[in-house]
Every structure is written in C-alpha cells, then in structure tokens.
Amino acid sequence: MSKSKQRAPAVPLEPLSPRERGRGEGTAEARHLTKPEPSSGPAGHLLPEGEGKGSQRAASSEPSSSSERSSSGWHTKRFDAFATLQRGFDLPVASRKVGxxxxxxxxxxxxxxxxxxxxxPGVVTGRSGSIGDSTFSDTDYWPLNTSLYVSNFHxxxxxxxHYFLQWFDLARFKGGVSVPTLNRNMVHGSEVTVPPKPEQQKIAAVLWKMQRTIATQNRLIAATRDLKQSAMQHLFTHGLHGEPLKDTAIGPMPESWDVVALGDFGRIGNGSTPRKTTPExxxxxxxxxxxxxxVHDGIIRSADQFVSDVAVKECHLPIVPAGSLLxxxxxQGKTLGNTALVEFETTISQHLAYVRFDRKDVVPSYVYQYMRSRYEQLQGIGRAGGSTKAALTCAFLRDYPLPLPSADEQHDIAAALATLDRKLAHHQRKRATLNDLFQTTLHQMMTAQIRVADLDIDISDVADPVRDAGKMIAGSGQNHFVDANEMIADQSRRPRR
Structure with a gap:
C-alpha cells in the first residue's frame, strides 16, 4: 500500500497530566519559546479579533536602548531586584498531617x-527535578526544599x-550532572526587562483569562472521560434493552448475550521487526x-513508518487487513494492554498482536470499545506474568472472554461510545489550540510585541495585595504557623528592602 493512500493522523486522546489534575484553573503547560529575530518595527497592540491585524508588526524581544526603555515604560534590572528566590523547606511525607x-x-x-x-499569594518554581516550571498559589502554601519560592516580589x-518565570527559561541556569539543580545565584545576577506594575496587572489579567479558558477544556475533558467510563460499565453489563441479567464467568450480562472467546472471531497473531541493519x-x-x-491513536488512520517489499517477503511479515483489532x-508505561482499530492494510511489529475478524455477526468497533474498557485488567495480567519483561501472549488473547450481543446491539453500543470519543477529541483539539495560543501570547507580551498598557482591561482577578516580604513567612506566635527562624536556619537570604 502506498503512502499516498494514508489519511491524516488521528488526534491521540492522552490522559490528563498530573499537572492538569493537580493545579486546577491556573494551569497551562509552561514551555519556553525561542525568541524571534529582532525587528525594527514598533510594538503591536492587543486588538479585538479582526481589528487592525494587518498593521501589527513584530517588535524586538527587548527595547534595545535606554531611550526605548524610557519611552515604553519598561525597565531593565537585576533579577533579584525583580523577584527574590528562596529555597523551600523540608517536609517528609511521614511528617505531613491531614489538612x-x-x-x-x-x-x-x-x-x-x-x-x-x-x-x-505566592510563586514556586522547580529547584531540582522539574526545573523551569512555575506554580502560582493564591492561598497559603508550603514550598518543599526541591523548589524555590519567591520570598520578595519587590x-x-x-x-x-509567575508568567514571567514560565517564559524566562530558568532551565538554562541549572548545574550538576546526576541531579541537575537550579542555581539561584546565577538567576539573581541575570538581567530582566519588565513593564511597570499597571501593565503587569493587565498582562497577567489577559493570560489568566486565557488559562481559565484552558481550564474549562480540562474540566470538560475530565468530565467526558468519566462519562465514557460510566457508560462503558453500564452498557457492557446491562445492554440497551433493559433485559433481565444472568450471571456468567465474566460477570452479569443480559440474558440474550453470549460469552465468546476472542479467538472465535478470527485469526490472532503477532508481527515482527525487520532488522534496521539491513538497508534493503x-x-x-x-x-x-x-x-x-x-495504539495510543485509538483509531489508527495513518502510518509513521514503512518497509520494503523485500522486508515483507523475507521477514514473513503478516499482512493485517483493514478493520483489524491491534x-x-x-x-512500558501505559502501552501494554492498550488496543486500537486500524483502518488500512498494514504490517506490524512483534510488540503488537492482531485480531482479524472473519465472522459477519461481529462488529469490530464493539470489540474495540470492550477491549478498551478492559485496559487496566489487561495491563495487570501482563505485568503479573512473572517475567522480567511484562507481556501478554497470543494464546492468552485467543481464550480471552467477552460478552457478545446481537450485531445490531453491538453496532448501537459502539456508536454511542464513539460519540463520546468524538466529543473527547473535540475538547482535546480545542485545548491544544488554546495552549498554543497561550504560549504565543505569553512570548509576545513578555517581549513587548503586544502592548496592553492603554487598553481597558479588568484586572480585579489579579490585583491581589502583595504582603510585605517580612510577613510572608508566618510567625511562631500565630496558630498553625511554623517558626520562621527554624524554617530558614542555615539558609542564606538577601536583606529585606
């Protein structure tokens, strides 16, 4: 089959990251974008959609002279005159109390x-481990010693x-080999160019509103995943017609359904990998x-790799028909036990098994949805095999039981779950687009390519009062607050201004 016959790739439906699940509304992936080449054009202005876009021109990453800095209101200073970073505090898991x-x-x-x-409010960034990420907390918090927190916002x-740290690429200041660590002294000595406080508030307000929109998509994705999980559990147990249930070896199911082994549907086999050292x-x-x-594509509509006719013949690669289950x-990780449907004729590696459907009374998309619902069980069985390398076998798959309703009910169940898959893909694509827009806007605002100083922007969500640096560490005289002197013992700190 030629490459030209392959369709556009499907959007993979990856699970929410720990960051998305843990930080809530104020999150978007923090990636550093390479700065564009300087331009002699003036800084643009943020305009409503469709207004004045043709007149916008890219500006340089930073004002290049003192006169430009003065006229723009942006100022260059040492980083530690902009924000002071302090190492966090040790708190072993065993010492944490429910709160x-x-x-x-x-x-x-x-x-x-x-x-x-x-x-x-506070800002925390990674000191070791994940270097360069930034977390904003609008509530009181405890920064661990693997992080640096802003002890003075000046x-x-x-x-x-917080947004500036996402853009600033702190990872370039890391040192160490086995465990890279962020060198805050190097960070403190670097120069930054930042706008005055009123423009900071407007920039933060725009970015915060964008992140809230992304957070809405995160919640919709999570809700759709939960809905599909519940739908699968119900449909594969009760079906669509409200029939009485019967007990079977794989659990209750409608009386008219049968328990059938996967191998009864057609041939099951696995592929192979041609030697990379054989150019032919x-x-x-x-x-x-x-x-x-x-398999993470779910519905596989395109191939990333191709082999020659010589490889197919000499390596005895099985030709897997379109519509087969993989x-x-x-x-490693989340791959083992995952399943997919392939929409074109293909060959596969030895790490994949295929199920070729030969029976007319079996709907492949139904089998695919059911096997997806059994992912955790399949992965658990594969990892419990006792070998050093987790695996499932074709023999195991041939005997694997699943519930089988009539072909019409199979089709209707698969169609209902496919609707949820499409909804999930829609929100996934929308989130990806919003994340890209956020990163572009972040870069352009931090480099003054987009200016918002003269725009009427609601800043009420970001105009939090900044507490005096000397009061940011809670004193021992207050209930449920730790002793500041004990927390910062043996740690150097900059004098407060």
Missing amino acids: TIPVLGSNGIVGWHDTVGIRG GNVPRFV YWRNPTTPWLTSAK VAITG
Missing part, C-alpha cells in the same frame, strides 16, 4: 498539610512574576509498518 494547605514541589502540588509555611504583581528492508518502502506506540502485548 488543606497545598505542599508545592518542583512540579506543582505534591501533597497537603495542616500547617502554613508561606502566606499567599512590588511586582505575583501573577505576572527500509529502502524504497511501500508497505505500512506499525509499532506498539500507535493489541499491545508488550510495552
């Missing part, structure tokens, strides 16, 4: 405690500082060849 105070590590919320370490807007196998490739990573029988 509502978030414990922030290098990659966001890692637990909860009953004692306040630092009063919010009059700057906390949310703006990869030269002039024409036949699709799939690896186990493709199962990842080995793999």
Whole structure:
C-alpha cells in the first residue's frame, strides 16, 4: 500500500497530566519559546479579533536602548531586584498531617498539610527535578526544599512574576550532572526587562483569562472521560434493552448475550521487526509498518513508518487487513494492554498482536470499545506474568472472554461510545489550540510585541495585595504557623528592602 493512500493522523486522546489534575484553573503547560529575530518595527497592540491585524508588526524581544526603555515604560534590572528566590523547606511525607494547605514541589502540588509555611499569594518554581516550571498559589502554601519560592516580589504583581518565570527559561541556569539543580545565584545576577506594575496587572489579567479558558477544556475533558467510563460499565453489563441479567464467568450480562472467546472471531497473531541493519528492508518502502506506540491513536488512520517489499517477503511479515483489532502485548508505561482499530492494510511489529475478524455477526468497533474498557485488567495480567519483561501472549488473547450481543446491539453500543470519543477529541483539539495560543501570547507580551498598557482591561482577578516580604513567612506566635527562624536556619537570604 502506498503512502499516498494514508489519511491524516488521528488526534491521540492522552490522559490528563498530573499537572492538569493537580493545579486546577491556573494551569497551562509552561514551555519556553525561542525568541524571534529582532525587528525594527514598533510594538503591536492587543486588538479585538479582526481589528487592525494587518498593521501589527513584530517588535524586538527587548527595547534595545535606554531611550526605548524610557519611552515604553519598561525597565531593565537585576533579577533579584525583580523577584527574590528562596529555597523551600523540608517536609517528609511521614511528617505531613491531614489538612488543606497545598505542599508545592518542583512540579506543582505534591501533597497537603495542616500547617502554613508561606502566606499567599505566592510563586514556586522547580529547584531540582522539574526545573523551569512555575506554580502560582493564591492561598497559603508550603514550598518543599526541591523548589524555590519567591520570598520578595519587590512590588511586582505575583501573577505576572509567575508568567514571567514560565517564559524566562530558568532551565538554562541549572548545574550538576546526576541531579541537575537550579542555581539561584546565577538567576539573581541575570538581567530582566519588565513593564511597570499597571501593565503587569493587565498582562497577567489577559493570560489568566486565557488559562481559565484552558481550564474549562480540562474540566470538560475530565468530565467526558468519566462519562465514557460510566457508560462503558453500564452498557457492557446491562445492554440497551433493559433485559433481565444472568450471571456468567465474566460477570452479569443480559440474558440474550453470549460469552465468546476472542479467538472465535478470527485469526490472532503477532508481527515482527525487520532488522534496521539491513538497508534493503527500509529502502524504497511501500508497505505500512506499525509499532506498539500507535495504539495510543485509538483509531489508527495513518502510518509513521514503512518497509520494503523485500522486508515483507523475507521477514514473513503478516499482512493485517483493514478493520483489524491491534493489541499491545508488550510495552512500558501505559502501552501494554492498550488496543486500537486500524483502518488500512498494514504490517506490524512483534510488540503488537492482531485480531482479524472473519465472522459477519461481529462488529469490530464493539470489540474495540470492550477491549478498551478492559485496559487496566489487561495491563495487570501482563505485568503479573512473572517475567522480567511484562507481556501478554497470543494464546492468552485467543481464550480471552467477552460478552457478545446481537450485531445490531453491538453496532448501537459502539456508536454511542464513539460519540463520546468524538466529543473527547473535540475538547482535546480545542485545548491544544488554546495552549498554543497561550504560549504565543505569553512570548509576545513578555517581549513587548503586544502592548496592553492603554487598553481597558479588568484586572480585579489579579490585583491581589502583595504582603510585605517580612510577613510572608508566618510567625511562631500565630496558630498553625511554623517558626520562621527554624524554617530558614542555615539558609542564606538577601536583606529585606
């Protein structure tokens, strides 16, 4: 099969990241974008959609002279005159008590405690481990020693500082080999160019509103996933017609359904991998060849790799028909036990098994949805095999039982679940687009390519009062607050201004 016959790739429906699940509304992936080449054009202005876009021109990343800085209101200063970073505090898991105070590590919320370490609002970034990520807390919190927290905002807007750290690429200041660690002394000595506080508030307000829109998509994605999980559990147990249930070896199901082994549907086998050291196998490739990573696509509509006709013949690669079920029988992480449907004729690697459907009374999309619902069970069985490398076998799959209703009911169940898959894909694509827009806007605002100083923007969500740096660490005289002197013992600190 030629490459030209392949369709556009499907959007993979990856699960929510720990950051998305843990930080709530104020999150979006923090990635550093490479700065564009400087331009001699003036800074643009943020305009309503469709207004004045043709007149916008890219500006340089930073004003290049003191006169430009003065006219724009942006100022260049040492980082530690903009924000002072302080190492967090040790708090072993065994020492944490049940409470509502978030414990922030290098990659966001890692637990909860009953004692306040630092009063919010606050900003925490990774010191070791995940370096460069930034977490904003609008409540009191406890920063771990794997993180750095902002101990003094120097009059700057906390949310703006949070967004600035996302853009600033702190990872370039890391040191160490085995465990890279952020060198805050190097960070403190670097120069930054930042706008005055009123413009900081407006920049933060715009970015915060964008993140809230992304958070809405996160919630819709999570809700759709939960809905599909509940729908699968109900449909594969009760069906669509309200029939009385019967007990079977795999649990209750409608009386008219049968328990059938996967191997009864058709041939089950696995593929192979042509040697990479044999050029003839990869030269002039024409036949699709799939690896186990493709099962994450769910519905596989395109191939990333192709092999030659020589490889198909000499390596005895099975030709898997369109409409076949693929199962990842080995793999690390989330791959093992995942299933997919392939929409085109292909070959596969030895890490995949295929199920070719020969019976007319079996709807492949129904079998696919059922096997997806059994993912955790399949992965658990594969990992419990006792070998050093987790795996499922074709023999196991041939005997694997599943409930089988009539072909019409199979089709209706599969169609109902496919509707939820489409809804999930829609929100996934929308979130990806919003994340890209956020990253672009973040970069353009931090480099003054987009200016919002003269726009009427509601800043009420970000105009939090900044507490005096000397009061940000809770004193021992207050209930449920730790002793500041004990927390900062043996740690150097900059003098307060």
